[in-house]
Amino acid sequence: RHAVTARGLVKVYGSGDAAVHALRGVDVAFAQGRFTAIMGPSGSGKSTLMHCLAGLDTVTEGEVYIGDTEITRLNDRQLTRLRRERIGFVFQSFNLLPTLTAEENILLPLNIAGRQPDRELFDLVIDTVGLRERLKHRPSELSGGQQQRVAVARALITKPHVIFADEPTGNLDSRSGTEVLSFLRTSVRELGQTIVMVTHDPVAASYADRVVFLRDGRLVTELLRPTPQSVL
Ligand code: ADP
Ligand code: ADP
Numbered sequence: 001r002h003a004v005t006a007r008g009l010v011k012v013y014g015s016g017d018a019a020v021h022a023l024r025g026v027d028v029a030f031a032q033g034r035f036t037a038i039m040g041p042s043g044s045g046k047s048t049l050m051h052c053l054a055g056l057d058t059v060t061e062g063e064v065y066i067g068d069t070e071i072t073r074l075n076d077r078q079l080t081r082l083r084r085e086r087i088g089f090v091f092q093s094f095n096l097l098p099t100l101t102a103e104e105n106i107l108l109p110l111n112i113a114g115r116q117p118d119r120e121l122f123d124l125v126i127d128t129v130g131l132r133e134r135l136k137h138r139p140s141e142l143s144g145g146q147q148q149r150v151a152v153a154r155a156l157i158t159k160p161h162v163i164f165a166d167e168p169t170g171n172l173d174s175r176s177g178t179e180v181l182s183f184l185r186t187s188v189r190e191l192g193q194t195i196v197m198v199t200h201d202p203v204a205a206s207y208a209d210r211v212v213f214l215r216d217g218r219l220v221t222e223l224l225r226p227t228p229q230s231v232l
Helices: 046-053 076-086 102-113 119-129 144-156 174-191
Strands: 002-013 020-031 035-039 061-066 087-090 162-166 195-198 210-215 218-224
Touching (some): 002 046, 020 046, 020 218, 035 174, 046 162, 046 195, 076 087, 076 102, 087 144, 102 144, 119 144
Parallel strands (some): 035 195, 087 162, 162 195
Antiparallel strands (some): 002 061, 210 218
């Protein structure tokens, strides 16, 4: 079973002489319950690929499936709803609401969707992430690593079909980065969460089950059970 599938993905920005071929025919599938990292040099198309997979950007050619749903056929309204109901996002810059506590931030997507929190899942996530003592704190009272763990908890609480993480450790020191990566790994192992992460950091990528490498808009190679050395 694949959580996310892309076939013949082409993305061209602009047109004519100014056209930039960001993706030149990408075929890739992400298995359910696996943690995959996307690596590649700056400008190779990593962000573009993630944005196309997550329905944040339109594709020029090709198909993207989230589960069985071909998202490249959906209109804007359907796409917004699919993103809200089935996709979790983690960004480099945490994107927490400053006036809400950690707990309120984590529960926000459920509140917006009018869904009841799954208390068992909430407790499991909070204990795994080690935030029990920080639930009433606001983001400004938390370290960067703690803020990012809140952001991951917020992504997990809706039980999304897939979490897309864009350089989740980009703003963290290596110790906080390691805490966030361990938490991502644990959520894959304990909850069967599917995660697709863009990173340029070999240590971050080594936490994934699989790394795919992009170059000039093409998928050039992939690696199973990566180590920090093997992805360099
Ligand atoms: P990466 O994430 O690997 O650094 P990107 O996906 O950001 O790569 O960019 C791939 C290529 O597409 C680059 O040449 C970049 O300049 C170009 N690009 C990205 N976004 C846009 C845009 N909105 N308009 C025009 N060109 C873009
Ligand atoms: P499993 O328990 O599913 O066998 P592991 O936790 O042994 O998986 O590791 C799977 C992958 O994650 C390995 O490729 C490993 O390199 C990476 N990994 C796990 N923990 C760490 C860590 N603390 N530091 C660096 N890489 C790690």
